[in-house]
Amino acid sequence: MNTSIVIADDHPIILHGLSDFLSSKGYNIVGTAGDGNSAYNLIVKLKPEIAILDIRMPHQTGLEIAEACKKNDLPTKIILITFDKEEELYDEALAYNVYGYILKEFAVEEIETCIEHVMNGKPYFSKEIASHLNSSTIKHKPEVLNTLTKSELRIIKLICNKKTSQEIADELSISIRTVDKHRSNIVKKLELDNKPASLSIWANTNKAYF
Incomplete structure (x- = not known):
């Protein structure tokens, strides 16, 4: 459980509370910061596995x-x-390959x-968050996968791997217009x-089926 972690928050109570909690659970808190510049510098210097x-x-x-x-291309x-x-913030997070997105009121319950x-x-x-955005966005109906073509299933798998439409087009040697279709x-x-995030949310929710 010695995962290396940097934590950054401009609210001292949240910063120290989360740091102390994770330290008590055996995580390796390698640095903390109270502003974005300091946080990014720590990430570049220490290359932690995770930055919260x-x-x-x-x-x-x-x-x-x-x-x-x-x-x-930082590994953190x-x-x-x-x-x-x-x-809009949620959509941006998906676009920037953010791995986790947690509401602060549930941070202690969900962070581990x-x-x-x-x-x-x-x-x-x-x-x-998913419930707040739109409960209909996430469809737990794996049986619908039977209606998808092999090409469509391949594209969903690449979406699960956080590939952009351009990256999918390049990997499959097809046009971006074909990917969008x-x-x-x-x-x-x-x-x-x-909504832009709908397919990404569905794909990651049902990632185990790909």
């Missing part, structure tokens, strides 16, 4: 740090903690489960809404 970041911090937000980590997996339930998922390469998002067909077959 508040979304809203001075100088750099948790999302901006996640974007920078993705751009610079990002978990965001927040009071915010705005859908989240870390376990992330260390096994599996995304974890608070159930409360497949995604549109998949959304219709799964009876999802047209």
